[in-house]
Amino acid sequence: MTDFGIVLSVDLSEERVQIYRLPDSVIMKYLGGEGIATWLYWNAQIFGNAFSPENVLIFATGPLTGIAPGAGRTVVAGKSPQSYPEAFTVSNFGGEWGSELRYAGFDVLILRGKAKEPIYIWIYDDNIEIRRAKHLWGLGALKTREKLVQELNDEEVKVIAIGPAGEKLVRYALIIHRSGHAAGQGGFGAVMGSKNVKAIAVRGTRRELKACDSQALLAEMEKVKSMACHLGIVAPSPVYKAYEELSTAPLTEDLIPLVKKYMKRNTGCHGCPKPCHVYIEIPEMNVKGEMACVQFFYCWLQQGYRGYADEACLLAKHLADDLGLNVYELLQLIPFLMTLYAKGYMSKEKAPGIPFEKYPEREFIEMLLNKIALREGLGDLLAEGTWRFAEKLGLLQQYLSLNDIEEILTSFWGPVAGYGGYGPGVRGYCNHYDPRDYVVSALLWATSHRDPWSSSHEYVNVVHWSGLEFEKQRKLAKYAWNSEEAVHLPGSPGYSEAEVRAAIIVQNRTCVKNSLILCDWLYPLVISPDASRDFIGDVELTARMVNAVMGAKYTEQDLQLIGERIFNLERVILLREGVGDISLPEHLFKYQQRFTGSPPLDREKFNRLLAIYFEMRGWDSKGIPRREKLIQLGLTDVIKFFEEKGVWLE
Amino acid sequence: MVRVKVIIFDPSKCTGCRLCEIACSVKHEDLSSPLLSRVKILKRYEEIFVPARCRQCEDPICLVACPLGAITGDEVLGIIKIDYNKCRGCRVCVELCPYGGIYLHPLKRKAVACDLCGGDPLCVRVCSGKALSYVEEHDIVYKVKREDIFKLFQRGS
Numbered sequence: 001m002t003d004f005g006i007v008l009s010v011d012l013s014e015e016r017v018q019i020y021r022l023p024d025s026v027i028m029k030y031l032g033g034e035g036i037a038t039w040l041y042w043n044a045q046i047f048g049n050a051f052s053p054e055n056v057l058i059f060a061t062g063p064l065t066g067i068a069p070g071a072g073r074t075v076v077a078g079k080s081p082q083s084y085p086e087a088f089t090v091s092n093f094g095g096e097w098g099s100e101l102r103y104a105g106f107d108v109l110i111l112r113g114k115a116k117e118p119i120y121i122w123i124y125d126d127n128i129e130i131r132r133a134k135h136l137w138g139l140g141a142l143k144t145r146e147k148l149v150q151e152l153n154d155e156e157v158k159v160i161a162i163g164p165a166g167e168k169l170v171r172y173a174l175i176i177h178r179s180g181h182a183a184g185q186g187g188f189g190a191v192m193g194s195k196n197v198k199a200i201a202v203r204g205t206r207r208e209l210k211a212c213d214s215q216a217l218l219a220e221m222e223k224v225k226s227m228a229c230h231l232g233i234v235a236p237s238p239v240y241k242a243y244e245e246l247s248t249a250p251l252t253e254d255l256i257p258l259v260k261k262y263m264k265r266n267t268g269c270h271g272c273p274k275p276c277h278v279y280i281e282i283p284e285m286n287v288k289g290e291m292a293c294v295q296f297f298y299c300w301l302q303q304g305y306r307g308y309a310d311e312a313c314l315l316a317k318h319l320a321d322d323l324g325l326n327v328y329e330l331l332q333l334i335p336f337l338m339t340l341y342a343k344g345y346m347s348k349e350k351a352p353g354i355p356f357e358k359y360p361e362r363e364f365i366e367m368l369l370n371k372i373a374l375r376e377g378l379g380d381l382l383a384e385g386t387w388r389f390a391e392k393l394g395l396l397q398q399y400l401s402l403n404d405i406e407e408i409l410t411s412f413w414g415p416v417a418g419y420g421g422y423g424p425g426v427r428g429y430c431n432h433y434d435p436r437d438y439v440v441s442a443l444l445w446a447t448s449h450r451d452p453w454s455s456s457h458e459y460v461n462v463v464h465w466s467g468l469e470f471e472k473q474r475k476l477a478k479y480a481w482n483s484e485e486a487v488h489l490p491g492s493p494g495y496s497e498a499e500v501r502a503a504i505i506v507q508n509r510t511c512v513k514n515s516l517i518l519c520d521w522l523y524p525l526v527i528s529p530d531a532s533r534d535f536i537g538d539v540e541l542t543a544r545m546v547n548a549v550m551g552a553k554y555t556e557q558d559l560q561l562i563g564e565r566i567f568n569l570e571r572v573i574l575l576r577e578g579v580g581d582i583s584l585p586e587h588l589f590k591y592q593q594r595f596t597g598s599p600p601l602d603r604e605k606f607n608r609l610l611a612i613y614f615e616m617r618g619w620d621s622k623g624i625p626r627r628e629k630l631i632q633l634g635l636t637d638v639i640k641f642f643e644e645k646g647v648w649l650e
Numbered sequence: 651m652v653r654v655k656v657i658i659f660d661p662s663k664c665t666g667c668r669l670c671e672i673a674c675s676v677k678h679e680d681l682s683s684p685l686l687s688r689v690k691i692l693k694r695y696e697e698i699f700v701p702a703r704c705r706q707c708e709d710p711i712c713l714v715a716c717p718l719g720a721i722t723g724d725e726v727l728g729i730i731k732i733d734y735n736k737c738r739g740c741r742v743c744v745e746l747c748p749y750g751g752i753y754l755h756p757l758k759r760k761a762v763a764c765d766l767c768g769g770d771p772l773c774v775r776v777c778s779g780k781a782l783s784y785v786e787e788h789d790i791v792y793k794v795k796r797e798d799i800f801k802l803f804q805r806g807s
Contacts, residue, residue: 067682069669069776096668103683146695155694178696208681208757217676218772221669225776266779267696268667273778275665279696290696 002550003210004032004063008106008128010121012195013053013113017128022108028552029634032062034090034514035566036108037077041088042573042638050081050187051169051194053114059101059200060108062517063550066099067209069221070228070519072270074098074183079577080450081171082187082329084387087579088570089450091188092514093160094269095181100158103204115196120161122152125206133198138164140322141176142289148201159201163324165373166193170383172329176321179289180277181269184326185451187385212551220545224522225273227537231457232527234535237467248278248292249521250465255299258309262287274522280314287318295320297327301334302360304413312362319366323373328432328451333386334368335413336399345395351378433460435588436598439493440486442606443503443613446584447623449574455520456510459502463487466527468535479536480526481505491598495605500612508563509539515566516546565633568617568625572638575624575647582610582623624648654728654787656706657764657771658794664699664781666691670773677772678765685756688764689773689782692750701782702750704729704764712743712752712763720761729766737761 005022022036030039037060048054057078064071073094080089101109104125120133136144141163148159158177165173166189173189176182183189192198211217230249233240242251246259247266262282267290268275277290291314298316299309320327340346341356348356353371358364371379381389390399432453435442440459444452453460462468462476474484477498482505485498493499513523525537543556554562574580589603614621618629624647630639642648671687679686689703706728713721713730720736721743723729730752739759743752752763764771766784774784785794 067672067676069672072667149695155692205685208675208679208683208686211676211680211682214676214680218673221673221776225669225778264697265662266665268665268778270667271669271672272665272667273669273776275667275778281697288695288697 002027002063002212002552003207004107004550006106007108007110008123009110009112010128010130011113012111012115012119012130012197015115015130019106019126027063029562030566031512031515031546031562032065032107033060033073033075033092033517034077034511035562036060036515037075037090038088038566038569038573040108040110041077042569046079046088048079050079050086050191053112053195055079055191055194057111057188057191057195057197058108059098059110061098061102062515063107064516064518064545065107066102066270067211067549068217068516068518068545069224069271069273070269070522071517072096072099072268072272073517073519074101075514075517076175076183076186076188078186078188078191080186080188081169081190082185082326082385083450083579084385085579087449087577088573089186090514091183091186091450092455092517093175093177093181093183094272094519095158095177096270097158097160097177097202098517099270100202100204102209103207104202105204105207109200111192111195111197114194118196118198120148120199120201121197123200123202123204125204136161136198137167140164141166141324142179142318142322144199145178148199152201152203154203157201157203159199161199162189162192162197163322163373165324165383166190167198168373168375168383169193170325170372170375171385171388172326173324174321174326176324179318179321180267180291180295182321182326184294184328185454187326189324189326211549213548216548217545220541220548221273223538223541224525224545227525227528227530227541228274228522229527229529230274230276230521231465232461233465233467234527234529235467235469237465239465240467246278247274248276250293251296252303254303255296255309258299258311258314259291262311262314269519272519272522276521282311282314285311285315285318287315289318289321291317294327294331297331298360298365301331301413305360312360312365315362316365316369319369323369325369325373328454329385330369333382333389336386336390337368337382338413340393340395345393353377430585430588431593433464434593434596434598435584436593436601437490437596438463439488439495439601439606439609440499440503440506442493442584442588442601443500443609444507446582446610447503447507447571447613449570452507452510455514456506457520458509458524458526459506461527463490466535468527472535475534476526476536477502480524480539490596491593493601495602495609497612497616500609500616503613504564504616505560507567508560511563511566511570512542512559515562516542518542561633565635568629568633569635569638571619571623571625572635572641576641580623620648654706655766655769655784656728656787656790657703657766657774657782657784658790659701659703660781660783661698661700662781663779664691664701665779666693666696666699667778669776669778670701670782673772673776677767679757683756688762690750704751705749706764711746711748712761715742715746717742727766727769730763731765732761732763734760 009018037058077090118133118137122129141161144161145159174182174184239250295317299313302309477486481502483498486502524539528537675686755762
């Protein structure tokens with residue numbers, strides 16, 4: 001059996017440490033990562049707000065972390081201050097911290113309570129210390145890592161830390177490990193800050209992780225290396241050249257020269273067979289660090305606004321990392337702020353110190369990020385996140401519904417402006433893989449507890465990134481989601497059962513992936529670069545690898561059932577927290593997507609689709625899991641809870 | 651003429667992923683731990699990555715220094731062999747090797763070093779950035795360095 005399941009629980013209020021082992025039955029039902037974190041959160045019964053000492057902050061690795069290829073990630077879970085309203089969610093980050101925690105002897109770390117003063121936690125194998133961190137408080141997150149490496153006198157120490165934004169409880173503050181490896185979404189940096197925890201440093205030399213069938217594991221390792229490709233990019237597409245030349249994704253061609261100029265090499269997470277980050281150094285700007293994907297946010301905004309990007313966009317990422325800000329939120333916040341400025345809602349008098357006229361130059365972003373992280377002036381409101389900011393200004397309707405806002409957003413600030421959106425229910429702008437382009441995206445956005453796409457790329461890999469022609473995509477859809485009808489051309493949704501099934505499979509697989517934990521850009525292997533087999537990948541590989549490590553006998557179907565269990569438990573938690581509303585923002589039903597030209601969603605058809613989704617999920621018409629479904633999934637304590645609360649009234 | 655194949659390393663291509671460590675450890679021990687890997691990547695943040703590994707020395711100090719004669723040379727592979735009936739874990743080899751290429755096995759308490767997987771090193775096979783390669787010694791010049799050497803002299807022409 002697996003050696004996974006050792007929990008280190010730290011009560012910060014009492015300065016007490018507890019170590020225990022999760023029962024094998026729980027591991028078999030929830031695997032690890034997101035599954036275990038969800039189960040722990042369900043049992044912890046959090047009813048206070050995100051910043052109350054009662055909230056838990058869970059760091060969960062998976063049974064594959066530190067032993068399988070592309071499994072260097074860690075899940076972070078708890079009640080999220082970024083969600084609107086505050087609710088349970090999960091986030092995750094890559095790098096090497098999770099593996100190191102496992103080598104130190106722990107698979108899950110839970111923080112409870114609140115330290116009396118700023119502290120950091122130092123885990124050196126089974127030696128766990130809570131140390132004062134007054135000297136670190138106020139420092140940037142990257143600087144904190146450097147200080148700790150010096151202080152602990154070990155360059156192999158793996159650190160996660162928060163920046164000033166986390167300390168000041170910015171609702172989208174991140175927890176960062178190495179530069180470029182952050183748990184961004186969810187605002188868990190602020191939760192860590194609310195507990196007065198500046199950093200967690202780990203060095204692990206004590207435990208060897210067991211491979212039950214090492215021959216099989218090594219065979220899969222080489223297979224992954226030969227088959228995996230970032231975001232499924234296998235054929236010429238707008239981002240193909242950057243992928244080929246820089247081994248990173250997804251950059252448009254015009255960014256290649258800028259990145260090349262400062263790039264030293266590719267870097268990746270622990271055990272990655274296909275590293276996706278570029279390591280960049282700009283000595284004159286004091287910029288050093290790894291970058292991938294959304295960390296190019298300011299480059300995209302610059303490109304969208306004035307056609308080209310400059311060094312300031314690399315600096316912007318560095319500042320966001322060091323101050324501890326989630327760039328996904330900035331990607332919708334900045335264009336919204338600029339739209340308010342353009343429309344006269346915002347002026348220099350109302351926002352002293354923010355140089356609007358300098359957008360999108362270096363001065364603007366430097367000043368803005370500092371103001372937000374330190375909650376100075378208007379930064380104090382901006383630190384609440386786009387949704388709460390708009391609400392506090394009385395502009396929520398404008399933000400979401402007015403036609404001209406969307407027009408300004410997309411035509412003026414660029415195609416990615418407004419990406420992001422967060423939390424259960426109606427949740428902001430929701431146009432990361434716009435629901436109007438792909439109706440599967442609409443289903444995912446409507447039913448998820450967070451921005452769904454950051455960890456569910458398997459679908460958009462095929463339809464958005466692969467570069468494959470539509471006929472090939474249909475074959476892949478048949479292979480991965482049981483029907484060729486699961487994919488449609490952007491903007492021409494089929495509103496079909498096949499798309500619902502695809503959405504459900506994707507969600508279930510995502511839960512599994514985040515429980516093992518495997519990298520979303522590589523797994524599941526839906527696509528392979530092998531043209532002779534129509535680019536069809538190997539989705540069963542996940543199960544084989546789990547079995548090789550854990551000595552289990554899971555099939556892909558078994559894993560999907562586990563995924564379904566986790567997804568349903570998450571759903572139940574949202575219902576418990578009173579945020580189980582399933583809906584999409586109004587503008588998606590009213591206006592076409594200005595950039596892609598996709599028509600608005602058809603409300604009637606979409607509602608019918610949701611009804612099919614509920615039926616397939618085994619949920620009632622309000623989206624509450626039925627008794628039979630909960631029995632099938634073995635969620636018996638949930639049944640008890642539902643009965644006590646009188647949830648099933650139909 | 652002696653023909654030997656050697657593992658060489660290109661620091662600019664290493665991504666610091668340590669998949670070589672995982673693969674080596676799992677292959678030799680059925681366990682994953684950086685401490686059990688025959689190759690260990692040392693890092694200075696994300697700026698410098700270097701591997702500590704057996705350099706396949708021609709006149710290995712570990713072999714010369716072993717007071718018990720536990721270390722011998724494998725002429726065909728060009729690597730050392732350790733006789734576990736003789737090794738008593740005194741760490742003389744560990745202390746003297748300047749490259750961190752030989753170490754004391756944390757569980758078995760005997761000296762351990764790279765065995766080139768018998769001539770098909772797995773670390774090389776899994777290296778995603780092709781930072782590690784296993785080449786004929788003479789090809790270091792004729793193939794690996796070829797383009798770089800051309801570049802050096804292109805400026806003058």
